[in-house]
Structures are given as C-alpha cells and as structure tokens.
Amino acid sequence: MRGQRPSTGREMEVDMGLIVKTMARVTIPFIGIFGAYIVMHGHLTPGGGFQGGSTLAGAGILFLVAFGLKDAEKKVNRKVYSALEGVGGLVFLGAALLGFSVAFFYNTLWHNGPFFNGKPGTLLSAGFLPIMNLAVGLKVFSGFVAVAVSIAAFRRWRG
Amino acid sequence: MKQEIAFLSLLFILGSLLLIANPHYGLKFAFNSTHEWLTYRYTDNYYITHGLKDVGGNNIVTDIVFDYRGYDTIGEATVLFTAIAGAVALLRPWRRDEK
Numbered sequence: 001m002r003g004q005r006p007s008t009g010r011e012m013e014v015d016m017g018l019i020v021k022t023m024a025r026v027t028i029p030f031i032g033i034f035g036a037y038i039v040m041h042g043h044l045t046p047g048g049g050f051q052g053g054s055t056l057a058g059a060g061i062l063f064l065v066a067f068g069l070k071d072a073e074k075k076v077n078r079k080v081y082s083a084l085e086g087v088g089g090l091v092f093l094g095a096a097l098l099g100f101s102v103a104f105f106y107n108t109l110w111h112n113g114p115f116f117n118g119k120p121g122t123l124l125s126a127g128f129l130p131i132m133n134l135a136v137g138l139k140v141f142s143g144f145v146a147v148a149v150s151i152a153a154f155r156r157w158r159g
Numbered sequence: 160m161k162q163e164i165a166f167l168s169l170l171f172i173l174g175s176l177l178l179i180a181n182p183h184y185g186l187k188f189a190f191n192s193t194h195e196w197l198t199y200r201y202t203d204n205y206y207i208t209h210g211l212k213d214v215g216g217n218n219i220v221t222d223i224v225f226d227y228r229g230y231d232t233i234g235e236a237t238v239l240f241t242a243i244a245g246a247v248a249l250l251r252p253w254r255r256d257e258k
Binding site: 042043044045046048078082085086089092093096104105107110117120121125126127128129132133136139140143144146147150151153154 | 211213214215216217218220221222224225226229230232233236237239240243244246247250251252
C-alpha cells in the first residue's frame, strides 16, 4: 500500500484476556514437557527433532498469541533465536562430520565412540542420533518462534 | 439437469474405481505372500533387520532419516533454513518505512 503509513503492530500488543491467559499459563508447561520428551526420545519412540521442535514452537506461539507481543518480546529476542537456528544446523552438520574418516553420516559414536554407545533402547545409545535430534529440535523451535514473532512485530496491514 | 449429470458421473467414477481397485482382478496395492513381499521390497527388509545393528536406534524411521537418508535430511534442513531466513528478511522494517 503506497502512500499509507504501515501499521506498527500496536494492535497485537494487547493480550487476549483472563480466560485465555489462564489456560495458556496452565497448558504451556505441559506442552513444553511433551515436546522435550519427543525430542529427547527421538531415537527410541515415534517422533524426533522436527516433530518435537514443532510442538515446542506451538507452546511459544501460544504464549505469543495469548499474552501479546509486548510480553513475548521480553522473553524472546528475535535475533538470538535466528542465530540459534543457524547453530542448530551447524551442530547437525558437525555430528554428520564426526565419522568422516569412513563416510559422511557414518555413525562412529555408536560403533566405537566414547559415549552414546549404551545398550540399544536406553536413552544414552544410538550414537549421533540424540545429538542430531536435539540439533534439529533446536533449529525448528527457534526458527518457528522467530518467524512468528517477526510476523507479529512487523505486520504491514491494518485491522 | 447439470446436477444430475454431475451426480451420475460421480457415481460412474466411483463404480469404475471399485472395479479397478479390486484386489482379485484389478490393481493390487499390497502383496499377498511373504515371498512376494521379500522379492519386491527387499530394501524395507534390509532396514528392518540391519537398522538396529548399523545405526543403533530403536526407532527405525529415525535410523533411516538420520543415517541412511542423511543427505535428504540435510536438504530438508537447508530448505527450512532458507525459508525462515527469507521470511525474517522480508518481515523486517524496510528502508522506505523507516523515515
């Protein structure tokens, strides 16, 4: 829209009222625990980094929608979250490069590594799979939260 | 008139689908015997039997996604990174808006 001043997002700074805020305050910790469980047990149970990261991002977006942009920006620094996404991707690539003496994506931690090589089915097993799940979970969570906060902060339309 | 033709053609399509997708003489979407399954889907069997030994995760899907098909996951992570970078870059205040 040319010639029209873009909206500065003042409308999003109000929260959604007492009922929604109370329900969000109750449910956000449970959603967070569930998402962390999905990410941590990615190599044992259905789920993984992407699914758990999306669940955690759902908790963050629920906080943003229920409490408004002003409260969310106190907790979420958009630039830090954008940087954390890159860190997650780099950790993923680094875990893939660990077994580069044999092949890219060779699971050397599982075959002859110092740690993460416990009995199959325990939490500290499966070599680089927990590291990769944590990296992808961090990447997806921080990326989605950064995009949601960016959309809320820099909206250009009115209403 | 148009509606009747639409309903009749829908019925015709569904009936022909029932005929085509009948497993006895039409298309087959699954294998009947274990032998046939092992002949055509030996890759699935390899992942199921070797996944725990090769990669170590109980979740075979995670084994495939992060080890056997790791390049695919790298591409997916790159796509996600590019999408989010583009969204954040487009959604910041533009230079025209700042004055």
